[in-house]
Amino acid sequence: MLKNLSYKDPKIEKQINSLVGKEFSLIEKLKIKGTGSQKLYIKKCDNEIYDILRNDYELSICNIELRPKGIIIYLKSNLETYGLVIPYYKLIIFKVGDDDYTINADNYFLKIRIKNRSDHRFFKKVNSQKAIYLSDKNPE
Secondary structure, eight states, X not given: OEEEOSSOOHHHHHHHHHHHOSOOOHHHHHHTTOSBOOOEEEEEEOHHHHHHHTTOOSXXXXXXXXETTEEEEEEXXXXXXXXXXXXXXXXXXXXXXXXXXXXXXXTEEEEEEOOSHHHHHHXXXXXXXXXXXXXXXXXX
């Protein structure tokens, strides 16, 4: 789900919270050592995201926020902020080469360039949170 988050809209906020959960509390954020990524550089993306980003003359950057049931990828274009909301059960992450990751969900696609080691740790954290959520969801 790709939404414009520039303006506070209770309906959109309710949709996001139902899909990926509310933000982690401060204590939970400290336990998992942060829930946000640094700036990540977008190398490639699908057409819908490209149409949003092509209007901006800046570098295409994004950042990711962890939520209890998924992630939100924030994209900025001109003065607008967009959020790509992805629940864990739809999230697919691949590491491509040494410094690139691809994120897929439904018909959305992002190829992201990593600049430093802490970004690699963040993607490991995303995968571990996904594993924890999916294992709690389906106990056997």
